[in-house]
Amino acid sequence: MADSTSNNLDRQAARALQVAQRVHAIEPFRVMEMLKAAGELKRSGIDVIGMSVGEPDFTAPDMVAAAAMDAIRAGATQYTDALGLPALREAIASHYQRACGLAVDPRRVVVTAGASAGLLLACAALVAEGDQVLMPDPCYPCNRHFVSAFGGAPVLVPSSSEERYQLTADHVAANWNERTRGVIVASPSNPTGTTMTVQQLQGMLAAVRARGGFAIVDEIYQGLSYDSAPASALAFDDGVITVNSFSKYFSMTGWRLGWLVVPEALVPVFEKLAQNLFICPSTIAQHAALACFRDDAIEVYEQRRLEFKRRRDFLVPQLRELGFSVPVMPDGAFYVYADISQVAHPASGDSAAFSMAVLNQAHVAIVPGDDFGFAAPTRHVRLSYATAYQRLEEAVARLARIVGD
Known part of the structure; x- marks a missing residue:
């Protein structure tokens, strides 16, 4: 009798904790998963250049x-x-x-x-x-x-x-x-x-x-x-x-x-x-x-906007030189959405595997395309240039070592 009562309570508890069906339609945010993997490398003492999360390296003036x-x-x-x-x-x-x-x-x-x-x-x-x-x-x-x-x-x-x-x-x-x-x-x-x-x-x-x-x-x-x-x-x-x-x-x-x-x-x-x-x-x-x-704040923000533009103007041509295809120049935000299918790397056919290889081999954090939809996500990665210009230069140098001939 006691076992039967316990089983009933267990079933009732399971039903009470059953999540709504709509939750199953919401997938994990893979940008945050990549950020977590990069964080583990950083904690082990490895210098990781972050080009994954869409967050300005600037803070409030x-x-x-x-x-x-x-x-x-x-x-x-x-x-x-x-x-x-x-x-x-x-x-x-x-x-x-x-x-x-x-x-x-x-x-x-x-x-x-x-x-x-x-x-x-x-x-x-x-x-x-x-x-x-x-x-x-x-x-x-x-x-x-x-x-x-x-x-x-x-x-x-x-x-x-x-x-x-x-x-x-x-x-x-x-x-x-x-x-x-x-x-x-x-x-x-x-x-x-x-x-x-x-x-x-x-x-x-x-x-x-x-x-x-x-x-x-x-x-x-x-x-x-x-x-x-x-x-x-x-x-x-x-x-x-x-x-x-x-x-x-x-x-x-x-x-x-x-x-x-x-x-x-x-x-x-x-x-x-x-x-x-x-x-x-x-x-x-x-x-x-x-x-x-305030006028003085807008002046700061406009200087930062021009700095983001400078980073874009450096990064996009460099990525193209390395075999990344960027068919349309990004004209806003701080992202590059690049096709990796012609990049000289064994994992270039799978953006998730490629992103993980870039993280582990070059110690640069980028994001696979499968976060952003279903149209050829395995061919695309997103790179954020919301990080310092000198760090972008180092990131390009690191990428060149793993995707060059």
Whole structure:
């Protein structure tokens, strides 16, 4: 009798701990797995050059750090409005005018706990069970997992280098069906570093609008544009939702602060969701972020942007010399998405094996393409140049020793 009771309790406990089915659709984030493997080598005393994680080697400038400390000393650490500090929403709106020549109503700005929280809010608001959401392949892996987390079905559409690895109006027309609800795109993109041309962006948005769908445009790397002035999707469609962040251009990754610009009619919806899911973003980070828009801070950020461009202009030609194929020059972010199929290395047919070989043989951490989609991932790797110029020079020298003739 006691054994029977115990078995019943064990079965009940197993059922209680059974995870929701949607969790099985969310894969591990392999970038973090590579970071963990690199960390193990570092702890053993090996010098590893990190070209895997998308994190600037720069941190918040002095005036931003000082603003955070001032907020703490002043006791400005309690909850803010769920939509964020009014002063910060106004500062973000003014930034669009300065950076893009766009007039954005501060009431449309929703400050979030990082861009990831912004994307979660957007998917919570717009994605229903079974809804399909189109995105390009390759793309940032978490985007499809955000959709899956709310019961949606991400649909990755293979996109070529000729299309700048971006979702086009033709892709929308060819893949839209009765279950399709909208699209998620990023410009500039992770992992490719490519920006949608103005014509691509306008055409894609028009195709979605004609079908009554939503468009979420991730613009977190917009400040890191190198070959032309950045163009926001807000310039072309009042109904679009844009996502941005203080992590990349503003060098505040661990501060976990971002924002959305949403149609005015949806502000109450996002406010209700933010109140329930996050209460509010970090108050200290918000006060610090106000200093990001000072003239002296923007001067620092622009110097850093030019430094990232210098790194790109060094790295891409060097990779091509080593046999990596980079068919389209990345014009934003700090990534190179390279085809390794012609690289002179025994593991060049398998990006996961190649990335591990590069880590173990050259002590350079890069990321295999299978994190970013299903279109030829074994042929591609992503390299981040968000590390010091001198370290990139050393990384190239190390790669040359294992992939040269």
